[in-house]
Amino acid sequence: MNSTTRRDRLEAELRDVREHVESLEAELQKVVTEEQHETIDHLEDHFDAVENRFKGLRDFWKALISESSDKD
Amino acid sequence: MIMGANIGTTITNTLVSLGHVRNGTEFKRAFAAATIHDFFNLISVVIFLPLEMMFHPLEKLSRWLVQPLLGGASMDMGGLNFMKAVTKPPVSMIKQGLEGMGSLWAGIIMAIVGVIMIFLVITLIGKLLRQLMVGRAKKILHTAIGRGPVSGIMSGTLVTTLVQSSSTTTSLVVPLAGTGVFTLRQIYPFCLGANIGTCITALLAATAVSGENAIFALQIATVHLIYNVLGVVVIYGIPYLRELPIKAAEWLAELAAGKKIFALVYVVGVFFVIPAVLIAGSAALDKKKPEAKPQITALQISEKAPETKSFFN
Structure with a gap:
């Protein structure tokens, strides 16, 4: 019972971390794209x-x- | 010659990349962005030159593509010679001014002035085109961002067609890569598009040629286009081959960033020494041959279709 709870908790934490990494990656991609547009503006x-x-x-x-x- | 021209034209962006020498990381990125185009063109020659020498696929394909055009309507603007109407008055004026010098000297002076004028006008047109087209080029590049390699190839083609110079477009992306805003993998498809875009300029120019040689102009422009499109399809289409220019450019940039002499050896070797050695070698081989067979390519088409030959006259 105890081990199942621990496992569930770890899986939930892992999901949260993955979601956080994904959102950070999306944010980074957005910043990179903005930088690229800005650079092209000064072509x-x-x-x-x-x-x-x-x-x-x-x-x-x-x-x-x-x-x-x-x-x- | 077309394969050589593809390689030769990439020297401009390599020279541009050398200007980033003051900052080590920037130089490494800029040099890789410049040489990726060189390596792509070199690999393309390595693949297609032996194939063309053995089986003539480019010659056959271009002949097949050009043949239907023989029966078509005239594409040239020979009847509407706008340029002659504009240039005739000043030419007549210069002729009159040189009348006292004798026809030989007047001719020599006019030829020299003409050549100088051509160079000046080409330089001015290039600068004007860049200023006029920079807005459109920006729009194209903005649209291409984040849309993948095919969009990169298309944008490279369009921008090159607009500015009429592949060296300008590929040199433009060198500083963009140098600053690190664009990665080498993002720059790569754009350079391939530039290879295709430069052929469209030649193809348009070929349609303006009239007379007996029109077919040769059109066929050679078509060969250039097929060669560059096939190069992109084969090298960029096959994952293993696609990675080769990236790896080679990164490896050389790493070397050149460590010791600048490698960059110099590369530029002198690839753009001067190797072509000179190959020219000397082929000239020596030609001397040894008893008699070369006459090369007939486009001419055969016009002979096979005598009823349509008038289109080129």
């Missing part, structure tokens, strides 16, 4: 990245040189 800012790709290449070159000089 034009990223066009600069395409225009300035050679500047980016210069930054990469500097990082590469500094990495190799650190090694020496």
